[in-house]
Amino acid sequence: MAQTETTAANARIAGAAPTAPPDSHHSKRWLILAVIGLAQLMIVLDVTIVNIALPDAQKALAFSNGDRQWIVTAYSLAFGSLLLFFGRVSDVIGRRAMFLIGLIGFAAASALGGAAPNFEVLVTARALQGVAGAMLAPAALSLLSTTFTDAKERATAFAVFGGIAGSGAAIGMLLGGVLTEYLNWRWTLFVNVGISVLAIAGAATLIPRHPRSEDRPRLDIPGTVLVSAGLFGLVYGFANAESHAWSAPSTWGFLVGGAVLLAIFTWWQTRAAHPLLPLRVLLERNRGGSYLAMFLTGIGMFGVFLFLNYYLQENLRYSPVMTGVAFLPMVAALMITATISTTQFYPRFGAKILVFLGMLMAGGGMAWLTGISLSSSYAANILGPLLVVGVGMGMIFAPAMNAGTSGVEAHDAGVASATVNTTQQIGGSIGTALLNSLASTAFAHYLVGKNPTSQLVQANAAIHSYITAFWWAAGIFAAGAVICGLILKAGKPDPADPDAAPAIHA
Incomplete structure (x- = not known):
């Protein structure tokens, strides 16, 4: 009898009921990670996958240059403005249900866009993709946060997820180039239908249903x-x-x-x-600092994807496919660094030092890119900076996502996850416009007093505009290193600290 009581007591101390049956779904948690990662990849790559296909879509549907930006903007408008709302809705109706609804909606919107007979339908489809993405993104991250509760496993899961979030834009460029060049621009949208179907099957099979909690917030x-x-x-x-x-x-x-x-x-x-967004979620230093890190990184990273894409295609004459391939070393560096940072360094040192060093490295890589010219080569002038930027962003994304979703109550998990995605998305939108505006101004200033009809002058003006954008991005990363370094708490996460412990309820 005493032995039985001791066993039960030990079980209670370990945090588990002695008679609890094994969780079959928890044994499939790595498969659940694959499903969540697939959905996250689809969300992130759709920001860029259509960009490379835009010239072909424009010819096919005969819309103007002025209208062209709305193919991209419609997605980001719907996505960025609705993330917090659907993050809270997922807390109300359940993250599994929101995840499945988002996947079905994304598949339907992508099919509509791929079959679009005109510009209006294509823009509508992109906006609907943004709505579905706003449903998916916070549900995916909060499912990840609640599926992985062991510190080491959670670190690995967030490393994978952070790597996908950071590299998805580059993967989108590569995939968009391949699909456009070898199939048709419409396949940059149709491809999401296949991805969604796989994710829907996996989510319906693997992600467990949970009874409705009485602790669900109201809208x-x-x-x-x-x-x-x-x-x-x-x-x-x-x-x-x-x-x-x-x-x-x-x-x-x-x-x-x-x-x-x-x-x-x-x-x-x-x-x-x-x-909708309790200030307790924002005002805890590690979460607040992590959201700011995601926001500033969203601004700075577009200097890599946007202007280096222009440089490779317009100045070095790379094909869309080769442009995508050129970004793969950065993707590899980001994925490897995200894994090492989150599994080895984050449990020991916390997010502060990783985010600080990551932003310094990303800023250094952007500064290194300012050395490009008309005679530059990929191996000598681009590969090195890309690797440095990839390492830097790998040190930022996964630890910031981990810290940004830690320590929240179960009923706040969705909105905390939505805030991570919202800050990155709003940062990206601001970065695109801000850096574009600065680059355009630099381009115009360079032409003053020169022959604007000369192709050589035009090419040098373009490179001058890219360099200006790279310097600004480097400055943004440097400022981010200082600001986030001051806000984030030093030291390793303390599992006993309610502000550091992950939410463990689904």
Whole structure:
């Protein structure tokens, strides 16, 4: 009898009921990671996979250069403005249900876009993809957070997930180039149908159903309207800056309106009975610092993908496929570094030192890229900087995602995950517009006093604009290293600290 009581007590100390049956789904957690990773890859690569196909789509559907940007912007507008809303909805209805709904919606929207007979249908499909992506992204990350509760396994899972999040844009460029060059531009959309079907089958089979918890939050309707409209205003304003002056009312008006709405939203979160984004999620130092790191990295990393893509294709005359291949060493460096950083270093040192060093390395790689010229070669002038940037981003993404979703209650897991994705997405949208605007200004200034009809002058002006963007991106990473280094807490995560322990309820 005493032995039985001792066994039961020991079991309780270990944190498990002595008579609890083994969790068959937990034994399949690595397969669940594969399903979640597949969904995350689809979300991230869709930001860039259509970019390379745009010229072919434009010819096929006969839309103007002015309309072309909306194929990209429609996705980011819907995605960025609805992430927090669907993050909270996933906490209400369940993350498994939201994940499946998002996958089905993404498949349907992709099929519609691939079959689009005209520009209007294609833009509508891209917006619907963004809506589905906003459903998927927070559900995927919160499922990851609640599936892996062991510290070492959680680190490995977040390393894989962070690597996918950081490299998905480059993979999208490669896949988009292959599909466009060897099949048809429509396959950059149709490919998502196949990915979604695989993920739906895996999610329905592997991810367990859980009984409805009484601790589920209610929806904050006023907060939802405020934050969705505010994020829409910011994303639209920065996207509009790509084709309009910063002084245009359609640019600054939306930016100011978005900022005001977000300020009102922040005030409302201190008054709401059931806040959409409880400030306790943001104000813990490690989570807040991690969200800021994702935001600043989203701004800076677009300097690599956007302008280096232009340089390789327009100045070095790479094909779309070869341009994608050129980014693969960076992807490999990012994946390897993310794995090592999160499995070996994060448990020992925490996020602070990793994010700080990662941002310094990414900034150093961007500064190194400023040495490009018309006579540069890939091996001598591009490969090295790409590897350094890849290592730097690998040290940022996975630890920041891990820290950004740690220490939250089960009913806040979805919105914490949504905040990680929101900050990265908004950062990317701002980075695209900001760096594009700075590059365009540098291009125009370079032409002053020179022959603008000369192809050589035009080529040098383009490279000057890319270098300007790289310097700004380097500065953003350097500033991020200082700011995040000051905010993030030093030392390894303490499992006994409620601000460090992962959420363990599904």
